[in-house]
Amino acid sequence: MTEPVFRETAAEPRTQSVPLAHLSVELGHLYMEDFEAGPERLRAHFAEVRPWVEAARTAATARAGGKRPRISTCFLIDDYFTRFSTPAEVVPMLLAEAERAGLTVDYLARESGCAVTGKVPVAEAVAARIVESPPPGSYGLRPPAAQTGWLANGERSPVARAPQAMKRAAPWQPPHETAARRHSVFLDVELWSDDADGQRLWSCPFLAAVWQLARLGLLRNEGEAVLAPQPHTAGGFPDKWDELPTLLKLNERADPFAAYRTCSVLPTRFLPVEHAVRVILDQIEVDPGALAQVADRSGKERMAVPDSVADRISYVYYSGP
Amino acid sequence: MAPRQSTPPAVLACGEIRTCLLPARQALDIRSAAQLLGLRADERVLLSERPGLYARSPETLTGVDCPLPSANGARVRAVGTVTAHAALTEGRVLQTSAYCRVPGTGPDQRRPWGEYLVRPGVVEPLGKLPHEAVAQGVLGGPRHGDLDVGLIADGLLTRVLRHPLLDQRPPFRSRPTRLRWAALPAAPGEGPSLERFTLAEDELRTVRLRVPEGTTGAELAALCDDLALHDWLLTTVVRMLDGLRLGAGAAQDAGTVVRTLRPAVDHLLHLWMPGARVGRELAALWDPLEERPGFTRQWQALVQRIRDQLTLHAIPAAHREVEPAP
Numbered sequence: 001m002t003e004p005v006f007r008e009t010a011a012e013p014r015t016q017s018v019p020l021a022h023l024s025v026e027l028g029h030l031y032m033e034d035f036e037a038g039p040e041r042l043r044a045h046f047a048e049v050r051p052w053v054e055a056a057r058t059a060a061t062a063r064a065g066g067k068r069p070r071i072s073t074c075f076l077i078d079d080y081f082t083r084f085s086t087p088a089e090v091v092p093m094l095l096a097e098a099e100r101a102g103l104t105v106d107y108l109a110r111e112s113g114c115a116v117t118g119k120v121p122v123a124e125a126v127a128a129r130i131v132e133s134p135p136p137g138s139y140g141l142r143p144p145a146a147q148t149g150w151l152a153n154g155e156r157s158p159v160a161r162a163p164q165a166m167k168r169a170a171p172w173q174p175p176h177e178t179a180a181r182r183h184s185v186f187l188d189v190e191l192w193s194d195d196a197d198g199q200r201l202w203s204c205p206f207l208a209a210v211w212q213l214a215r216l217g218l219l220r221n222e223g224e225a226v227l228a229p230q231p232h233t234a235g236g237f238p239d240k241w242d243e244l245p246t247l248l249k250l251n252e253r254a255d256p257f258a259a260y261r262t263c264s265v266l267p268t269r270f271l272p273v274e275h276a277v278r279v280i281l282d283q284i285e286v287d288p289g290a291l292a293q294v295a296d297r298s299g300k301e302r303m304a305v306p307d308s309v310a311d312r313i314s315y316v317y318y319s320g321p
Numbered sequence: 322m323a324p325r326q327s328t329p330p331a332v333l334a335c336g337e338i339r340t341c342l343l344p345a346r347q348a349l350d351i352r353s354a355a356q357l358l359g360l361r362a363d364e365r366v367l368l369s370e371r372p373g374l375y376a377r378s379p380e381t382l383t384g385v386d387c388p389l390p391s392a393n394g395a396r397v398r399a400v401g402t403v404t405a406h407a408a409l410t411e412g413r414v415l416q417t418s419a420y421c422r423v424p425g426t427g428p429d430q431r432r433p434w435g436e437y438l439v440r441p442g443v444v445e446p447l448g449k450l451p452h453e454a455v456a457q458g459v460l461g462g463p464r465h466g467d468l469d470v471g472l473i474a475d476g477l478l479t480r481v482l483r484h485p486l487l488d489q490r491p492p493f494r495s496r497p498t499r500l501r502w503a504a505l506p507a508a509p510g511e512g513p514s515l516e517r518f519t520l521a522e523d524e525l526r527t528v529r530l531r532v533p534e535g536t537t538g539a540e541l542a543a544l545c546d547d548l549a550l551h552d553w554l555l556t557t558v559v560r561m562l563d564g565l566r567l568g569a570g571a572a573q574d575a576g577t578v579v580r581t582l583r584p585a586v587d588h589l590l591h592l593w594m595p596g597a598r599v600g601r602e603l604a605a606l607w608d609p610l611e612e613r614p615g616f617t618r619q620w621q622a623l624v625q626r627i628r629d630q631l632t633l634h635a636i637p638a639a640h641r642e643v644e645p646a647p
Binding site: 006008010011012013120121124125126128129131132133134135136137138139140141178179220221222223281282283284285286287288291307308309310311 | 361434439470472
């Protein structure tokens with residue numbers, strides 16, 4: 001096939017590529033209540049996390065066929081749902097506690113960066129990429145549920161109507177999980193809520209799904225990479241969260257932030273949120289260009305990457321607060 | 322871990338296209354076209370200026386899980402996504418196009434949904450696909466409950482037509498057309514061919530193709546979008562002339578003729594460029610249509626007729642005492 005003589009760049013799709021590690025390990029989330037519980041909470045958390053990070057590293061080495069795997073670590077701080085303290089106070093404490101446990105935080109992210117980064121409305125763009133799993137019988141009519149701000153892993157119970165006089169009420173019908181094996185585990189996830197002023201608040205599972213896509217190197221805006229890590233150049237940390245880059249590279253020698261797979265080490269209380277994350281990721285059509293780049297490069301490295309995006313993420317849950 | 326290449330090659334591709342006049346007094350410039358077709362905040366509208374203004378929206382997906390239409394009554398269930406896009410030619414002719422590819426075999430059970438989403442535009446049968454019967458079923462029109470890609474093209478058209486940029490005042494009256502297509506594999510070693518182009522009732526056209534393995538859904542959709550666009554142009558201009566009582570001789574006719582034919586000159590005559598946005602190999606499928614009935618031949622005759630009529634009516638009535646027969 002010969003190359004065409006005439007080309008128009010605006011008429012062709014393009015997708016920026018991002019560097020990719022083998023594994024992105026999340027060392028934890030920090031919420032206000034964790035911070036308020038004092039440095040002891042973080043100390044206990046990192047002590048629990050440490051052996052699992054080792055285990056993840058061992059597993060990644062085995063997958064890489066014994067070669068040194070490229071692994072980066074990251075930590076997410078919530079500055080979206082509640083604003084607490086300042087980066088100048090929180091970040092050094094966090095890093096000190098990680099170091100005490102023998103862990104290195106390569107990248108630090110702010111949760112609000114998963115909602116909006118710079119001028120890019122990341123969460124809104126991801127929401128527009130939801131392609132709902134069709135229940136059997138979907139033949140082309142668009143499911144009307146797309147606008148309600150909820151996403152389920154199956155069909156909801158029919159709405160019960162008030163019974164008319166002399167008529168029996170319709171019996172309750174169960175919801176149904178589309179991928180059920182005999183019995184359903186039905187989950188309905190709230191993606192966002194709008195307040196009285198029309199201000200949209202993204203839900204924790206939805207932002208966590210965006211966070212996973214960022215870590216998998218699958219987020220793009222008009223073909224450009226979103227949430228690119230910024231180097232940490234200044235000596236200290238700012239007094240305002242907004243002055244901290246949404247994704248900060250703390251370790252100069254770190255492997256790339258994005259990776260073929262992710263692993264998150266979290267306390268068990270995150271389990272419902274992360275179940276919801278899987279339900280969301282299973283219904284997002286990610287940028288095909290980004291997906292092709294990952295497939296291409298992992299193929300060249302002979303690293304198997306699961307087809308389904310939701311299968312690229314993994315978790316370790318430890319019991320604890 | 323199953324690699325992505327595990328999907329067997331498609332043995333059937335099918336789609337449906339809606340073509341209509343953009344309901345706006347002014348043709349849209351390229352920037353407005355980008356706004357109209359910006360179906361997704363994070364994806365660019367593809368814009369092209371050679372050999373004419375053309376804008377195409379990002380692809381959108383719709384999930385389906387239903388029986389495929391078939392001529393022999395086999396109800397093969399299939400699951401996957403149908404791709405759809407909208408396109409605007411010269412800011413004037415709006416098209417929505419939905420299509421999918423269907424592999425020859427699929428798993429016995431529905432897979433997890435995320436595995437379908439990494440193969441956009443593929444609808445996978447459960448079990449084996451009777452592709453000849455399904456192609457015939459697609460072209461014949463789906464029964465209620467069967468996969469209906471036309472509904473998806475309709476849904477996207479409705480969505481685009483609601484855009485506030487459109488004042489809903491088209492410059493002339495016209496009717497939308499539908500083009501339904503199905504492509505089957507060509508015999509080994511054979512190039513692509515156009516087996517049949519049918520003008521059916523109700524503004525419906527059907528196209529049956531044979532293509533070599535490896536022809537993508539996007540290439541096929543580009544060809545069929547192009548066929549649909551030009552067929553709509555012919556249909557619309559033929560109808561414009563059809564309604565005119567030429568040569569009737571009444572003095573007020575002149576005004577009517579000019580009023581009716583002028584929109585063709587303003588909005589349509591410069592749009593005729595068959596094959597301009599089609600890959601080289603598939604563009605050759607225009608040839609049989611050019612030979613018989615001769616799409617471009619008919620178009621040129623229509624254009625000539627419109628120009629003659631306008632020239633004739635530009636001559637002051639006093640010199641036109643003897644009206645020529647049409």
